[in-house]
Amino acid sequence: MFYPDELIEEIRYQNDIVEVISQYVRLNKKGSSHFGLCPFHNEKTPSFSVAQDKQIYHCFGCGAGGNVITFVMExxxxxxxxxxxxxxxxVNISLPEPEISEEMRKMVQYKQQLYDANKEAAKYFYHQTSAPLGKKAYDYLNDRGIGDETRKKFGLGFSHFFRDDLYQYLTSKGYSDAVLRDSGLVLEDKNKPGELYDRFFNRVMFPIFDIHNRVIGFGGRVLGDxxxxxxxxxxxxxxxxxxxxYGLNIARTSRRNxxxxxxxYMDVISLHQAGFDNTVASLGTAFTKGQSNLIKRYTSELIIAYDSDNAGVNAILKAIPILEASDISVRVLKMLPYKDPDDFxxxxxxxxxxxxxxASIPSFMFEVEQLEAKYNLSDPDHKTKFYQGIARKLVELENEIKRDSYFEAMINRYNMNPKALNSEMEKIGKDVGIVSHKREDASSSEGKIKNRFSKDSIVVAQKNILTFIVSHKDIFEAVRPYIKPSEFVDGLYRQVAEIIFELYEENLEINPAMIINKFVELDQQNNVAQVFNNDVKVENGMQFEKMVNESVQILxxxxxxxxxxxxxxxxxxxELIKVKRELQDLYISLNHG
Ligand SMILES: [Zn+2]
Structure with missing residues (x-):
């Protein structure tokens, strides 16, 4: 840490979170919390809340959250x-020279130099487009319909034909070879060790920003062949x-929902220019779980507009399950005969x-259409396989209402026999360990995947335990003999657990805002804040006890x-097997009252 913990805590304590946030956001008191429109994503009804007792804020819409320091950072x-x-x-506290280890100071400075080098490079590239030698790039962008305003907004630039002009420029600005090498902007000549040259040349440059508008990398499109x-x-x-x-730094504040x-890159830019400022692109790789989680912070509906070719279709089919696992509802856009959004x-x-x-279609319909294209429906064998495919897809739908409506849609669209489809679904359900939903029996509400200990449930269990013990000392006392901080499987939760255990053991007062202080990175603070905004709904003491025990078992x-x-x-x-066996008999009873 840069300053003593006590000093940071004093600064946090003296800056009341409601007072500070009120300087930026109009807040209304409702119950024990204050609500307002979230400054971190666009919304029409307030989902941003500030809790005065806990001294933390949280947005139910985008997941932003933390203490007063986090807020100012964000x-x-x-x-x-x-x-x-x-x-x-x-609050008129004067700060001493930061207390900081040499190693830590170097690390922070080094990272800052990397950000600065990237920013400097982006500025350099940008200015080249208005220099005579950059005319080629300027004309290229112009030909593609990109105006000056858009060029500026996205910081589009040009890298020269020269071998090392950026390297020379950044060196003259004082950046070391080590920083430039680590920034990815330059490469070392294999034949001449120690000699560095530019990674990008003769390319139109697209700076890539993180959500805090910092340049973190570049994409470059070659001019010519x-x-x-x-x-x-x-x-x-x-x-x-x-x-x-790409584009999320702007799309996150879009008014569209x-x-x-x-x-x-060009699809993003062209759509933003046409008024669709809610467009983002995956960065030249397959769509990932991390990107899906990032999107979920800002919206729960995504429209995929990948290229109309086979590669695009396959990429959509791969992205759909990843997005749906993050609870994002997905629609697919059809642009034929155009090949991509820019073209369209x-x-x-x-x-x-x-x-x-x-007119975009839900992901389920898109998947069924792709399946249909594989079969010749006038051939009875093909038709059977296609119907089985539909049944399988229906079984996989976790949401019952959704399953019902698609069941209906499939019967109507393909003229299927409901009974036959239903019995096929039941058969598949048994094979894959999913209990199929019985349509005739309205009282049956089965339909859940058997494996309770999914990755999500482990995350929830860890959050629950932390939430319980941080707010109830008696629960901490009750579970302490049975769990250790080291048993939390995710690093961040493990750290939070260590802090809570330590504070209790030293008999210190505990509060969420103080625990958030122990984390310096914004993303970590957001995640820790979510632990304390974990809305656990319980109706009575028995149910609560059951939930504590379930969470401990899962953990x-x-x-x-x-x-x-x-x-x-x-x-x-x-030893582990023994512990696992003993676990079956473990039951922690809580004193209600
Ligand atoms: Zn928000």
């Missing part, structure tokens, strides 16, 4: 130290392709694009499973 785009300075100033057509920055300390989306996912906008204009968005089982994969000694494995 709102003003400040680092932890910058936020501390502002808040200390606000060079290969590869598109080149991205490599993975660096700042740039992780699987956790970022869904997002459009496209393949390329140029050919038909924004109004028509608005129309095809309205310990997950830990044992994790350890069984790691131990190599037979004795250790036997």
């Amino acid at each position: 709102y003003e785009n400040y680092s932890f130290v910058e936020a501390i300075k502002v808040l200390a100033d606000r 060079g290969m590869p057509k598109y080149l991205n920055s490599p993975e660096t300390k700042l740039f992780d392709k699987s956790k970022n989306l 869904n997002m459009i996912l496209v393949e390329g 906008i140029k050919g038909e204009g924004p109004e028509r694009f608005e129309e095809i968005i309205a 310990k089982n997950a830990y044992i499973d994790k350890m069984s994969g790691q131990v190599t000694e037979v004795n250790d494995l036997q």
Whole structure:
């Protein structure tokens, strides 16, 4: 930490969260919380809440959350130290020279240099487009219909034909070879060790921003016929392709209530220019779980507008389950005969694009259509296989209402026999361990996947336990003999558990805002804040006790499973098996009252 913990805590304590946030957001008191329109995503009804007792804020819409320091970091785009300075100033606390280990200081400085080098490079590329040598790039963008305003908004630029002009420029600005190498902007000549040259040349440059508007990498499109057509920055300390989306820094504040996912940089830019500022692109790789989680922070409906070719269709089929696992409802856009959104906008204009968005189809229908295309329905064998495919897809739908309506839709569309479809579904349900829903029996509400300990349930169990013990000391006392912080399988929750256990053991007062203080990175603070906004609904003491026990069981089982994969000694494995057996009899009773 940069300053002593006690000082940070004092600064946080003196800056009442409701007072500070009220300077930025109009808040209304309702019950014990204050509500307002979230400053981190666009909304018409307030889902942003500030709890004065816990001194934390949370948005139910986008998942933003933290304490007063987090808020200032997130709102003003400040680092932890910058936020501390502002808040200390606000309550007239003077700060000493930061207490910080040499190692930590170097690490933070180094990362800042990487951000600065990327920003400097983006500025350099941008200015080249208005220089005589960059005319080629300027003309290219112009030909593609990109105006000056859009060029500026996205910081589009040009990298020269020279071998090392960016390297020379950044060196003259004082950046070391090590920083430039780690930024991914330059490469080392294999034949001449130590000699560095630019990664990008003769390319139109697309800076890639993170959600805090910091440049973290680049995409470059070659001018002319060079290969590869598109080149991205490599993975660096700042740039992780699987956790970022191109255009999200702008799309996250869009007034539209869904997002459009496209393949390329040009699609994003062209759609934004046409008024669809809710468009993002995956960064030249397959769509990932990390990207899906990121989208879920801002919207729960996504429209996929990938290229109309086979590769595009296959990529859509792969992305759908990933998105649905994040609880995002997915629709698919049809643009034929155009090959991509950029093409479509140029050919038909924004109004028509608005129309095809309205006509986009739900992912389920898209998947069924793709399945249908594989079969010749006048052949009875093919037809059977196609129907079985539909049954399988229906069984996989977890939501019962959704399953019912698609069941109906399928029967009507393909003229299927409901009884036959239903019995097929039941058969499949048994095979894959899913209990199929019986349509004739309205009282039956089965239909859940048997495996209770999914990855999500392990996350929920860890959050629940942390939520319980942080707010009730008696529950902490009751579970303490049975769980250890080291048993939390996710690193962040493990850290939170360690902090809570330590505070209790030292008999110190405990509060969520203080625990958030122990984390410097904004993303970590958001995640820790979510632990404390974990809305656990229980009706009575018995139900509560049951939930505590279930959570403990899941937590310990997950830990044992994790350890069984790691131990190599037979004795250790036997010990784990023993613990697992004892776990069956473990029951923690809580004193109600
Ligand atoms: Zn929000």
